Amino acid sequence: MAHRTITVLPGDGVGPEVTEQALEVLLTVADLYRHDFTVHRRLAGLAAIAEEGVAISDETFDLCAGSDAILFGAIGSLPAEQRKNATVRPEQALFRLRKDFQFFANLRPIRPSRSLYHASPLKPEYLDGTDLIFVRELSAGLYYGHLDAAIPGKPSEIRRTERGEEAVDTLLYTEQEIERVVRAAFDIAAVRRGKITSVDKANVLSSSILWRRIVDRIAPDYPGVEYEHILVDAAAMFLLRDPARFDVVVTENLFGDILTDEAAMLTGSIGMIPSASLGVRRTEAGVFGLYEPIHGSAPDIEGQDKANPIGAVLSAAMLLRHSLGLPDEAAAVEAAVEEVLADGYRTVDISEDGAKLVGTRELGKRIATAVRRP
Amino acid sequence: MAHRTITVLPGDGVGPEVTEQALEVLLTVADLYRHDFTVHRRLAGLAAIAEEGVAISDETFDLCAGSDAILFGAIGSLPAEQRKNATVRPEQALFRLRKDFQFFANLRPIRPSRSLYHASPLKPEYLDGTDLIFVRELSAGLYYGHLDAAIPGKPSEIRRTERGEEAVDTLLYTEQEIERVVRAAFDIAAVRRGKITSVDKANVLSSSILWRRIVDRIAPDYPGVEYEHILVDAAAMFLLRDPARFDVVVTENLFGDILTDEAAMLTGSIGMIPSASLGVRRTEAGVFGLYEPIHGSAPDIEGQDKANPIGAVLSAAMLLRHSLGLPDEAAAVEAAVEEVLADGYRTVDISEDGAKLVGTRELGKRIATAVRRP
Numbered sequence A, B: 001m002a003h004r005t006i007t008v009l010p011g012d013g014v015g016p017e018v019t020e021q022a023l024e025v026l027l028t029v030a031d032l033y034r035h036d037f038t039v040h041r042r043l044a045g046l047a048a049i050a051e052e053g054v055a056i057s058d059e060t061f062d063l064c065a066g067s068d069a070i071l072f073g074a075i076g077s078l079p080a081e082q083r084k085n086a087t088v089r090p091e092q093a094l095f096r097l098r099k100d101f102q103f104f105a106n107l108r109p110i111r112p113s114r115s116l117y118h119a120s121p122l123k124p125e126y127l128d129g130t131d132l133i134f135v136r137e138l139s140a141g142l143y144y145g146h147l148d149a150a151i152p153g154k155p156s157e158i159r160r161t162e163r164g165e166e167a168v169d170t171l172l173y174t175e176q177e178i179e180r181v182v183r184a185a186f187d188i189a190a191v192r193r194g195k196i197t198s199v200d201k202a203n204v205l206s207s208s209i210l211w212r213r214i215v216d217r218i219a220p221d222y223p224g225v226e227y228e229h230i231l232v233d234a235a236a237m238f239l240l241r242d243p244a245r246f247d248v249v250v251t252e253n254l255f256g257d258i259l260t261d262e263a264a265m266l267t268g269s270i271g272m273i274p275s276a277s278l279g280v281r282r283t284e285a286g287v288f289g290l291y292e293p294i295h296g297s298a299p300d301i302e303g304q305d306k307a308n309p310i311g312a313v314l315s316a317a318m319l320l321r322h323s324l325g326l327p328d329e330a331a332a333v334e335a336a337v338e339e340v341l342a343d344g345y346r347t348v349d350i351s352e353d354g355a356k357l358v359g360t361r362e363l364g365k366r367i368a369t370a371v372r373r374p
């Protein structure tokens, strides 16, 4: 029996709906395997701005700091007109969590399920054998303009010059920042199929040249892992032409943002993809992390019981595995998801003729029920 | 009868093979329509480094400056070991041409041909109706680190600090740089289906916030054009889920690099895609530009008569249209390509069961012959 603490930040948009189902699955696991999970549920994003005036309060932040893991839903952006003069913006919650907890390794597995091939834009023969995981650097690079304002030589601003306005962003990576994420990726490859693809733009960027050098330097520490470098534009092609060639893909923050969303489409719906953002602090049986589906807040379908809860539920499975040290429980949740899909249950984003179309809640409930089945 | 001057830079790898076919098509057009094309053929890239010690010589550069257009093949990178200490690198030719001639608008049309649906990773129903063109900003942004070293506050370098090495690249855009490419995109949309999608990452980057503002400011000048902003990660998804929703897509340099390669796969092969890089100088009947297939130098198939010449031939068609002011001739070349594809001729990258598999030269010759047919 394990005692663990989880802070739940459902966020806004469809975040609360999908998170509720993920939490239900976690509580089912606790019940079934006799663990003791303490759960704190708090506001973040638009909901927090409305109630507390900030994207995430210090108190909520401290609660996260004292937990084994954060289960996160989704947060949206302000509407265009409100953005312009806003000093408080919902994304700040995510940026602050990622930055201050140094969630440097963002894991996004892409494994198209055969029962959802119909929902993918790709032909089945291109999907066969695809089972890859992205390790996206999440704590540095072009991100964090306003948070990093204090770092000398790292501007992110719009400024007036004699010839009008100009805008600047800074892509900065230190050796340590690259090293830790590359090592995390090699560690993962070592327990998977033993292959790493490092993605950069070394024919253009100084930061990519350093990135490549560090990969070359670390690789000999992992003699069982084969590795290659490819350019980001080529990676965008290979993800479509031959996705099965990849095992672990490691890349910097913004490249990872773009490529993971592209790759997500292979599975048929971005609603299917979980993620884990792993930090530096060890927990009792794993590492402190934040877990969230990679889909956004989708305000257009908010409150309609339409969102796909699978990305959130699979994020909860990653939470069990990486932060709580409960790999069997994680596998049970993943198996339950496969089972419910094999039984033909679908939310609208992955539906097809003859499928059993259900809402967020019913799909979540069916997964929780499947977890209980021996 | 038009007198025009074209500088041809075949480059290296498969560049010379595909460029030869494109040139043959141009000379066929000259012959048939009784134009007088003066052609200068010069070295660039690896070939120029081997013969002249530089990626592109000043003399070649001046010849380009005096031409109506540049027909470009492809240039490769140095092998990894040679890169490390190299001061002369083949890509420098491309960067110098783009930068010094201010080729700011890079046009990349994506229109999957029905006769090549079999070669695309996407299901046919996702390809139907797709006919879009990218307008990629090509003269600024994160590119040109070493060329822009003189610009204060725009570092691109690897440097030592107390805690090891760090690398920095600078994403800088001035108002003028954004304005000119956005206007070019609106001009194109106005004569197409009247829809623009501007792609940025305004929830993270200051440069994207300025970009968005400028698009909003220019849009009212084009009341017939509908426009939208989307985030680059969403764009990477929509290009797969619903490519037919796009007409003109305008974006900054590096986003354009990644998204156009992704989109190229829709057509089945990157060997199919032409490009035009338009500058600021007016020619007699158009605008000075550089035309190149978007595929690279593919050294693995160099000299094997395997490369697909269609990207290069369609680039020559764009050259006729945009720099030489010969739209009918351009249309004739495009029709000839469609005809040869409809007749079943294929290079290996787009081949299928029952196709007539031919080499680079034969496909080129067949296109030239088709141009001659009434």
Ligand SMILES: CC(C)[C@H](C(=O)O)[C@@H](O)C(=O)O
Residues within 6 Å of the ligand: A091, A257, B203, B204, B233
């Ligand atoms: C919301 C946004 C800032 C975020 C990002 O770009 O990292 C999102 O796209 C993601 O991938 O988690």
Ligand SMILES: CC(C)[C@H](C(=O)O)[C@@H](O)C(=O)O
Residues within 6 Å of the ligand: A203, A204, A233, B091, B257, B294
């Ligand atoms: C060769 C490389 C520098 C170039 C670029 O990144 O612009 C290429 O990928 C392209 O798209 O033309």
